[in-house]
Amino acid sequence: MSEIAISSVRSLPRLRVAIRGFGFAGLALIAVAVGLSDVIARAPADTAGAGPLLAPPSALFLLGTDALGRDVMSETLHGLAVTLIHAGLATTITLTAGSLFGFIAARLPWKSGAGLRWLAGILGAVPVLLLAILIVGITNRDYAAIAAGLAAAPLAFARTYDRARLLSASRHAEFARATGIEGATLMRRDLVYEFRDTFLTLFARALAAVTITLSTMSFFGFGAVPPHRDLGLIIAAARATYLEAWWVAAFPALALLLLILFARLAASLDEGERP
Amino acid sequence: MAALSQPGAQSGAAGYFSALLAELGAYARLDFGTSVISAAPAAQELAERLPVTLELIGLGAIVALFLGGPLGILLGTERPLRAAAPLIQIVAAMPVFVASLALLWLAANVLHWPGMEHIGEPGLSALGAQSGFDSTLRTLALPVLTVGIAGAAAVQLVLRRASAEAMDEPYRRGLRLMGLSTLEINSVYLVPQLLTELCRSLGDITLALFAAAAVAEWVFAWPGAAVLFLKSVALHDWRVAALVLLVFAAIKFGADFAGELGAHALSARSAAS
Numbered sequence: 001m002s003e004i005a006i007s008s009v010r011s012l013p014r015l016r017v018a019i020r021g022f023g024f025a026g027l028a029l030i031a032v033a034v035g036l037s038d039v040i041a042r043a044p045a046d047t048a049g050a051g052p053l054l055a056p057p058s059a060l061f062l063l064g065t066d067a068l069g070r071d072v073m074s075e076t077l078h079g080l081a082v083t084l085i086h087a088g089l090a091t092t093i094t095l096t097a098g099s100l101f102g103f104i105a106a107r108l109p110w111k112s113g114a115g116l117r118w119l120a121g122i123l124g125a126v127p128v129l130l131l132a133i134l135i136v137g138i139t140n141r142d143y144a145a146i147a148a149g150l151a152a153a154p155l156a157f158a159r160t161y162d163r164a165r166l167l168s169a170s171r172h173a174e175f176a177r178a179t180g181i182e183g184a185t186l187m188r189r190d191l192v193y194e195f196r197d198t199f200l201t202l203f204a205r206a207l208a209a210v211t212i213t214l215s216t217m218s219f220f221g222f223g224a225v226p227p228h229r230d231l232g233l234i235i236a237a238a239r240a241t242y243l244e245a246w247w248v249a250a251f252p253a254l255a256l257l258l259l260i261l262f263a264r265l266a267a268s269l270d271e272g273e274r275p
Numbered sequence: 276m277a278a279l280s281q282p283g284a285q286s287g288a289a290g291y292f293s294a295l296l297a298e299l300g301a302y303a304r305l306d307f308g309t310s311v312i313s314a315a316p317a318a319q320e321l322a323e324r325l326p327v328t329l330e331l332i333g334l335g336a337i338v339a340l341f342l343g344g345p346l347g348i349l350l351g352t353e354r355p356l357r358a359a360a361p362l363i364q365i366v367a368a369m370p371v372f373v374a375s376l377a378l379l380w381l382a383a384n385v386l387h388w389p390g391m392e393h394i395g396e397p398g399l400s401a402l403g404a405q406s407g408f409d410s411t412l413r414t415l416a417l418p419v420l421t422v423g424i425a426g427a428a429a430v431q432l433v434l435r436r437a438s439a440e441a442m443d444e445p446y447r448r449g450l451r452l453m454g455l456s457t458l459e460i461n462s463v464y465l466v467p468q469l470l471t472e473l474c475r476s477l478g479d480i481t482l483a484l485f486a487a488a489a490v491a492e493w494v495f496a497w498p499g500a501a502v503l504f505l506k507s508v509a510l511h512d513w514r515v516a517a518l519v520l521l522v523f524a525a526i527k528f529g530a531d532f533a534g535e536l537g538a539h540a541l542s543a544r545s546a547a548s
Contacts, residue, residue, distance in 0.1 A: 125478075125524040127486035130504060134516065137508035212370050219372045220493060220505060235373065242376065243383045243392055253373045261368035271363035273432055274483070 016268055023204065023265025030259055034081040041074035045082075046227035050074070054245045064247040066238065075234055076252045082230040083215060083259065086145040086223075090210035091203060093149025098156025099202050103194065105157070106164030107187045117161050123154035132213050136222045144223040148213040156206060167194065204266035208275035211260050231256040302521075308514040312507075317514045321500060321522060328499035331422055331491065332484045334415065338423025339430050339484070346427070347434025348469070352442055367428050371490040375421040379494070388413050418491040425487030429480045430473070437472035441465050464545070471541040477534030481527050 033040065043050040048068040055065040063072040102120075105113040123131065128151045135147035167173060167190050176186045195202075217223035218232030226233070234252040242249035269275055301308065307317040350360065369377075383391035441447075441464070450460050473480075489501035496502075500519050507516035 122524070125482070125527040126520050127482060127489065127523070129486055129489060130501075130520060130523070133505065133508055134520065137511065137516070208368075216370055216372055216490065222505075222508075232372075235376070239376070243380060246380065246384075249376060249380075253376070256373065257365070257369055260370070261365060264364065264368050269364075269367075270432060270436075271360045271367060273367070274429070274479070 019265050020268050023262045023267070024200070026258065026262030027204070027207075027266055030080065030084065030262065033077065034084050037077040037081045041071070041077045043071050043074040045075070045078035046070065046229060047074070054241060054248070056245070057247055063251045064245070066245075066248045067241045072247060072251050075229070076231070076255050079229055079231040079234045079252055080255050080259065082224055082228050083211065083232070083256065086148075086214050086230060087207055087211045087259075089145040090149035090152070090214060091206040093146060094152040094156050094206040094210060095202060097150060098153035098206070099160040100191075100195075101153075102157035102160030103164045103191055104187070106161045106168060107183060113161065117158060120154040120157040120161070124158055128152050128155065128209070128213050129216055132217055133220065133222045136217065141222060141225050144214060144217055145210075148210045148217065152206060152209045152213060155209075156202070160202075164190070164194075201267050204263045205269065205275050208260050208263035208267060208269070211256070211263065212275070215256055231259075307518045310507075310512050310515045312510055312512045312515075317518045320503065320515050321518050324498060324500040324503045325522065327497065328485075328488055328492065328501060331418055331488050331497060331499060332481075334419040335422025335426055335484055335487065335491075336480075338419055339426025339480070342423060343427035343430030344434060347431035348438050350431065351435040351438030363428070363431070366424070371421060371425050371487045372494060374424060375417070375491055375494040378417050378420055382413070382417060418495045418497050421491040421494070422484055422487045426480060426484045429476070429483040433472050433476045433480070434469055437469050438465065441468050467541050467545045471538045471545075474534040474537035474541065477537070478527055478531030481530035485523055485527070 048070055050071045051061050051065040051069050053065065053069050054067055055061055055069075057064045061071055061073070063076060065071055066075070105116045107113065108116075128148075131154075132144075132147045132151035135150055136144055139147065168186075173186060173190070176189075177183075214223055215230065215232030215235075218230050219236045221236070224230040224233045229237070231252045235249050235256070238249035238252070264275060267275065305318075309315065310317050310320050313320065346363075350363075366374075379391060382388045446464070447460055450464070451457075455463075485501070488499065489505070491497060492499040492502040493505065500522070504516055504519040507513070507519065
């Protein structure tokens with residue numbers, strides 16, 4: 001295990017480890033709920049007229065119904081599934097184009113990595129949300145997940161690049177170079193250890209970031225396309241009625257908040273820290 | 276982007292890059308082109324909207340400092356108050372658009388502010404049309420609070436980390452042994468340290484405020500530059516969209532630079548004293 005990774009793991013206090021475990025348990029629970037969403041939900045996605053219009057939560061409709069008579073609980077579950085699937089894809093893109101590429105770029109010859117780091121810094125000066133919306137504008141809404149992943153990649157790139165530079169200047173790297181171990185071999189070794197030790201944290205962090213971006217994009221109308229509504233789009237649709245019927249927005253918002261909260265806890269993010 | 280939208284642009288990669296170079300050349304001459312929607316110069320479109328966004332961000336920054344400043348220092352220096360940290364974690368997990376809708380709901384249903392269901396049309400620049408101090412305040416309160424809360428999360432984090440670190444510094448014990456009171460130590464050593472860290476994070480805080488302003492402008496129909504960007508992207512008005520992003524990035528870099536200068540000045544002053 002690398003020196004930096006060792007120190008970061010050892011320095012985690014017991015409470016923090018417990019909170020992190022709680023975050024992963026919450027994410028696992030959400031994944032199970034999403035996996036069973038077709039079974040748990042009483043109506044398929046976007047089914048209007050499943051009940052009376054704007055019925056408050058009751059024994060029949062646990063989370064009430066919306067302005068088109070859609071069951072809010074079913075819609076929230078389906079929306080959570082769409083959000084998680086899109087966020088999963090976006091996270092994979094962020095980890096590949098950002099974290100993995102950042103790690104490799106730190107070892108690229110002729111200072112080309114530094115050039116890429118500079119470019120990531122330039123792109124990082126634009127809010128991720130606006131960058132993602134720009135990519136959707138250039139392509140189309142079907143690529144929202146890819147856009148969110150790519151927009152979050154510069155930040156992930158910069159973080160991993162800086163960390164990888166530290167690793168390449170660490171004592172074990174100096175020793176390896178002095179004993180004649182090739183740069184490529186050292187990079188492979190560091191890459192395996194680094195990602196083995198930090199992959200779940202990086203994944204959870206990226207998941208929190210892209211979920212916020214994706215849901216906000218959908219809220220603006222640049223994300224999910226009906227009938228595959230995600231939580232952002234469901235909340236956007238609820239805007240017209242939620243001041244009188246709070247449940248149409250509150251439960252989807254709560255589901256979104258829990259998803260982001262669990263991802264933040266799993267990533268051991270500090271309170272208020274940007275994912 | 277804007278290069279591609281040029282009529283008569285050559286096809287293929289070579290055409291694209293020559294159009295891109297021509298576009299960058301025009302930018303270097305401060306010629307940002309015209310909007311394809313309004314046919315007005317893109318710079319004029321932005322100049323009309325940017326002050327509104329900057330006003331919103333400025334007022335939001337004040338709220339962020341008032342909320343996040345004391346919170347960060349208290350959480351960093353008073354260990355028992357760390358129990359309140361999970362609450363901040365929950366607030367930080369809330370997307371800005373959810374927070375803004377929650378504020379709107381509270382204003383309508385708890386504070387019973389009138390006209391909340393029609394919220395949106397009047398912006399800061401239209402405040403003259405508002406009748407009375409109350410309605411002006413209500414028009415301002417929700418978008419400014421939305422931006423302020425997002426900024427407060429960033430401010431409290433910087434100050435909490437800096438003050439927690441400063442509290443563990445060995446020099447504090449030495450100064451106490453020399454007879455200095457806690458107030459004296461904090462005002463002479465802690466405050467400059469906190470201000471330095473705040474300056475260093477100015478760029479990140481600015482970025483958080485801009486992202487929150489985009490949401491606040493959308494939710495409360497604030498006629499600012501972020502909404503101009505969204506509309507430009509939706510209508511493929513690339514010249515305006517590119518200019519908005521360019522200006523946002525320039526402001527972020529400006530904030531980074533000013534923050535670094537401020538941090539250097541504060542560090543130099545602390546070292547001299």
